[in-house]
Amino acid sequence: MRGEEGAKAAAGTSDLLADADDGALLSAAARRNRAAFARLVARHYDMVHRVTWRITSGHADTEDIVQDAFLKLWNNPLQVRDSGALRSWLIRVASNLAIDRARRKSPLDIDSLPEPDDDAPSALERTIAEGSANQVDRAIASLPDRQRLALVLIHFEGQSNIQAAAAMEVSVEAIESLLGRARRALKERLKDHWREILEDFGKLGR
């Protein structure tokens, strides 16, 4: 009987946490409530991982960087003053960690980039996709840090210009400038293979 009540209470708590906003979860995490913190991790981990993966071009450090960012949050959840901006805070911390690590280490070995996910239906398509993906990945990896981050947030993450500006602590005008330069630089870096890549895109029927 007591077990059933405990299970119901736990389920109730879990429901409450699922519905709780980031602010409530941060307050609970500040009181060392691991379930609340786990909820925050479940809510934001994927997004932070995707952004970091793209900033590091899939470097093996990605997982460490994401976990370091969440560990900083766990160690002091109340440092996020505006709970509505937790996503921005996490992106900022993770991207700063990624950029710092990249600067401390030797320049990124673009040839060591991981293979793309194996989701192409045929060997031919996979070869085409890998060839083009590698070239595009290298071009993105060679962009300056802030241009790359702006491109990742707006183009790949679908964030609004206001959200991206908040995450990068710059103005909306600066975001537009970074994006424009990033896209021009991308085309310039790929100009020798531009037509081939577009043909590959056509063959893949994307």
Add this chain to the structure above:
Amino acid sequence: MDSRLLKRLSEVVAAYGANPARWPKGERSRLEEAARENPRMLAEAHEIDRVLKLASTPRSSQEGQARFLRAITHEGQAHASNVVSLPSRVLPSPSRAWAWAAAATLAASLAFGIYLGTLDTTDFLFSPDTAANDDPVDLAGLGDVSDYLEDQG
């Protein structure tokens, strides 16, 4: 068409690409209208968007997320298991008689000190030889050094 609007369309397309869903919300509808009348302005941005679509997709983070949550949970359990609650130790309170004895000893020491302070001398506290010898050098025995050196020399 308003040249400023076209200029703005070209800036927005250069930054955000050809997909209006990425354009700034407040300007979207009027820019979309302008784009419908000038589709060629979007051609280059369309190409760049297509090229970006070929970029690799991040791998799943489920495993790393689970590992991180396990580490956080285990950290808590490890901390909890390291804390051993000991029964609180009750120190025996000193008896009232012992407290009075200690207080009386301290009071007697104080009274004796005051008494000594009222006397002119404290020579009577030392043996007669020591009390009569006021020469600190002799007390240290250094007066014999010259004799010793002569013997050695």
